[in-house]
Amino acid sequence: MSLQIPDRDIARVLALSPIADIVREHVNLIPADDGTLKGTCPFSADPTETFYVAPSRGMWFCFGCDAGGDAITFIEKIEGLAFVDAVIRLADRAHLELELNPEPSAVHAARALRAGIPEAIEKRDLDALIRNLAEWLSTDPIVRRAADAGEEGTA
Known part of the structure; x- marks a missing residue:
């Protein structure tokens, strides 16, 4: 996890x-x-x-x-x-709210996935964009949450 x-x-x-x-x-x-x-x-x-x-x-x-x-x-x-x-x-x-922190490896993976999408758009490389989006959508939801949090996670 x-x-x-x-x-x-x-x-x-x-x-x-x-x-x-x-x-x-x-x-x-x-x-x-x-x-x-x-x-x-x-x-x-x-x-x-x-x-x-x-x-x-x-x-x-x-x-x-x-x-x-x-x-x-x-x-x-x-x-x-x-x-x-x-x-x-x-x-x-128990109706408790937990402090959940993404592991550094999840933050790195999320950033790598997120970085490939704008690059593919900039180059107008539809195949690369589709590949990056497919990888993004198929990853663990925790990785997606870490990427959505932006630069707040540890590098």
Whole structure:
């Protein structure tokens, strides 16, 4: 992904995303020992209750498939999302606004794409213009957002 999220925003997302609530949207949890919850693993075909959630620690773990993590890793895995997308999904759920910064490589890529379009227009090179526009439209939306932000990104 082409974005960076400050650690303080990630901590806020985790603090406002109770692991039990997140997991309960996908797994039927029942009380287990020591304040933990258990259920069947949503990531494997194992019918036994090997999937545990520790609400006090904000963590989950499956003893059947050895997967585990926090609310972000659960959303990554259950919805097939990249880390940044999972954080954004949880932030939206918690009604938090994140500070999203484009990575320098995304800004460079966006600037390179943007630079080719006016040059092709100036030279009246329709093939080059079409190629540059096609590349522009096919790039990651984050790269397009970085280019649209102009010269504000880091070089």
